[in-house]
Amino acid sequence: MASSSITDRLAGLLERTPPFDTLSEAQRRDLIGDMTLEIFEPGEVILEQGQDVHRALYVVESGLVRLMNVEENRLIDMCGEGAQFGSYGLMQGGILPYEARAVEQTVCALLSADHFRALLKENDEFAHFFEEDIKRYVRGLDTDLDASGAFLLFDTALSSLLRGKPATVSPEATVQEAARAMSAADADAVIVVQEGTPVGLVTEGDVVEKVVAAGKPAAETPVMALVEKPPIALDGNERLFDAVRTMMRHRIRRVVVVDARAGQAGHEGAPHVLGLLSTDDISHFRGLDPVATTELIERAATVEALADIRAESNRRLLRLYQQGVQSEDLLGVIAELDDQLKRRVLHLVERRLRAERPQDVPEGPSAAWALLSFGTPGRRESTLYARQDNGLVYEDPTGVDDAARAAAWYGALAEAACDAFERCGFAPFESGILARQEPFRQPLSQWKAAYRQWAEGVDAQATRRAAVCFDLRPIHGDEGLADALRATIAEHTPTPRLLSILMAKATEVTVPLSFFGRFELDRDETGREGFDLRARGVRPVADMARALALEVGYLKSTNTFDRLRYVAASESPSAAEAKRLLPAFRTLADLHIRHQMRQAEVGEPPDDWMDPGTLHKSQQNLLRETLKAVQEVQQTLARRYVSA
Numbered sequence: 001m002a003s004s005s006i007t008d009r010l011a012g013l014l015e016r017t018p019p020f021d022t023l024s025e026a027q028r029r030d031l032i033g034d035m036t037l038e039i040f041e042p043g044e045v046i047l048e049q050g051q052d053v054h055r056a057l058y059v060v061e062s063g064l065v066r067l068m069n070v071e072e073n074r075l076i077d078m079c080g081e082g083a084q085f086g087s088y089g090l091m092q093g094g095i096l097p098y099e100a101r102a103v104e105q106t107v108c109a110l111l112s113a114d115h116f117r118a119l120l121k122e123n124d125e126f127a128h129f130f131e132e133d134i135k136r137y138v139r140g141l142d143t144d145l146d147a148s149g150a151f152l153l154f155d156t157a158l159s160s161l162l163r164g165k166p167a168t169v170s171p172e173a174t175v176q177e178a179a180r181a182m183s184a185a186d187a188d189a190v191i192v193v194q195e196g197t198p199v200g201l202v203t204e205g206d207v208v209e210k211v212v213a214a215g216k217p218a219a220e221t222p223v224m225a226l227v228e229k230p231p232i233a234l235d236g237n238e239r240l241f242d243a244v245r246t247m248m249r250h251r252i253r254r255v256v257v258v259d260a261r262a263g264q265a266g267h268e269g270a271p272h273v274l275g276l277l278s279t280d281d282i283s284h285f286r287g288l289d290p291v292a293t294t295e296l297i298e299r300a301a302t303v304e305a306l307a308d309i310r311a312e313s314n315r316r317l318l319r320l321y322q323q324g325v326q327s328e329d330l331l332g333v334i335a336e337l338d339d340q341l342k343r344r345v346l347h348l349v350e351r352r353l354r355a356e357r358p359q360d361v362p363e364g365p366s367a368a369w370a371l372l373s374f375g376t377p378g379r380r381e382s383t384l385y386a387r388q389d390n391g392l393v394y395e396d397p398t399g400v401d402d403a404a405r406a407a408a409w410y411g412a413l414a415e416a417a418c419d420a421f422e423r424c425g426f427a428p429f430e431s432g433i434l435a436r437q438e439p440f441r442q443p444l445s446q447w448k449a450a451y452r453q454w455a456e457g458v459d460a461q462a463t464r465r466a467a468v469c470f471d472l473r474p475i476h477g478d479e480g481l482a483d484a485l486r487a488t489i490a491e492h493t494p495t496p497r498l499l500s501i502l503m504a505k506a507t508e509v510t511v512p513l514s515f516f517g518r519f520e521l522d523r524d525e526t527g528r529e530g531f532d533l534r535a536r537g538v539r540p541v542a543d544m545a546r547a548l549a550l551e552v553g554y555l556k557s558t559n560t561f562d563r564l565r566y567v568a569a570s571e572s573p574s575a576a577e578a579k580r581l582l583p584a585f586r587t588l589a590d591l592h593i594r595h596q597m598r599q600a601e602v603g604e605p606p607d608d609w610m611d612p613g614t615l616h617k618s619q620q621n622l623l624r625e626t627l628k629a630v631q632e633v634q635q636t637l638a639r640r641y642v643s644a
Helices: 003-016 025-032 087-092 113-122 124-139 175-185 204-212 240-250 279-286 290-299 303-322 327-356 400-423 444-456 460-465 479-492 496-507 533-551 560-568 575-601 617-642
Strands: 035-040 045-047 056-062 065-069 074-079 099-102 106-112 189-194 197-203 233-235 254-259 272-278 369-373 390-394 441-443 473-477 529-532
Touching: 003 025, 003 035, 003 056, 056 087, 056 113, 087 113, 087 124, 106 113, 113 124, 124 575, 124 617, 175 189, 175 204, 189 272, 197 204, 197 254, 233 240, 240 254, 240 327, 272 279, 290 303, 290 327, 303 327, 303 400, 303 575, 327 369, 327 400, 327 473, 327 575, 369 400, 369 479, 390 400, 390 444, 390 479, 400 441, 441 444, 444 460, 444 479, 444 496, 460 496, 473 479, 496 533, 496 617, 529 533, 533 560, 533 575, 533 617, 560 575, 575 617
Parallel strands: 233 254, 390 441
Antiparallel strands: 035 106, 045 099, 056 106, 065 074, 065 099, 189 197, 254 272, 369 390, 369 473
16 A cells, blocks of 8 residues: 555545544644554454553454453443544553454554654643543443444444435436436435435425325426425534434434535535435444334324323433443433423323313413423433423413403413422422422513522522523523523523622532542432432532523523533633533443433332442542542632632
């Protein structure tokens, strides 16, 4: 193979592979001079478990490598294109705790140990990437991955999942020509493309329902007559998780995959269509179809059916967990499923009430309403043990009679909805904030007034209790009402008083760690030793992130990961603390969800109570290190905000 060809292959690999893609072009060129390509045959051992000589970092250019603890017969990971292995030995030293074996013919790029370690010292972002990789390995020490799907994690690029060229036609095509294109490509859908841009998507079902059944001539009917709106398109570099989340959110079965670079500056032409990804493809690649759960939810006719679906969805989530999906993505899937289920509950409840009490249905402005989610579900961080934490807002009535009618109607709606949520397995609440309670079921003007008072901090206890209301997210109904409340929050925050109250609440919780770095264990009502990981680990970080996000005016997302990432990249005086909290929160969230998944696996009801003694020794050390970091950040932020 020519030297220039190898150089080009290495350059392309580094350019598209984290964390090398964050290096400058000059740094990557320097790396290429110290890298080699090696080919490994199927079944060949690349790294032997127990060896203590660590010569290189391996980056998979093509093929598949299995990492396995052969002594325990436990799969650790499956490394496809762009994945790396070997960093554990280079960074930790000692004997290698796993074997690396080629599953199929594999080409790896090797970076020498000396150059790798030099980069760790010189580049903080590069070092952080691999430190997190080590932590991910430690967090998963007690997890048996599902080998059938572990290598196709949610980080997989969409472009690598496409099978064959898509069927395409121009907007000027007829339905008959579209059908012929589908037949030629052995596809059940065709993409309508105009100058490289997808402008429509037509399926076999559309042709049958809208043309054949309607008795229209296929040879004369324009294909665009079957198109109601442009299809949703995702870039080929986006992740499988992005496609799954998009399909779940929009309740669709297909997304068009494009090469968005073609439409950017420096590239000619419009975005280039790469292919079509369907839920069947996802099911084929991953061994399950989480989008199917949302379709079951949409068809459910009773609350009891929804309760059964939610119980079944936990088993589907367990499968994702076993396939190595990371905690942040898994929490995102849980949030999407919970949102869909709650919306269906509200639809069923409202329809029943309208049939039973048609004379009580509000008319005029007060007919507009929305259910708001707060706290953990508001931040999209619910685990298997999920809570409600919600409120209800409706447009202000125009008169006394309308006000009484609206209050009675929304009171009945909130009561029925909260009861149905409980029947579906959602715990009543954590914060004491629930839509069935009158203070949290008010017209828009009252909610605005409440947010103003909370922001001013006149009643510190009221502000503390309502802190989770700043995790505002609409679940169902008129999103304009939620937008109006966000505008109110933006207008009246941050105030020094509010930040002091919120930070005091976030920093007064003691993490379960003694002065000497030992775990402080409690006993629950059944006598189990341990501690509430959520209350004494996860929640303090979420509370600190909320205060820091409000300080910099970040309201785009309420998610703790998003908040910390934004503050860490900002000019906030607490940016450094946000950077420390982000990996800490990732570890805590990961251990928390893994704890509940293990409970679900053996049929136990999920809870937040963790006994660190059940963890692997390395996991205990990681948890101890993480809690210490949270403790130190709490102390720093308390001095900076609470005493002010």
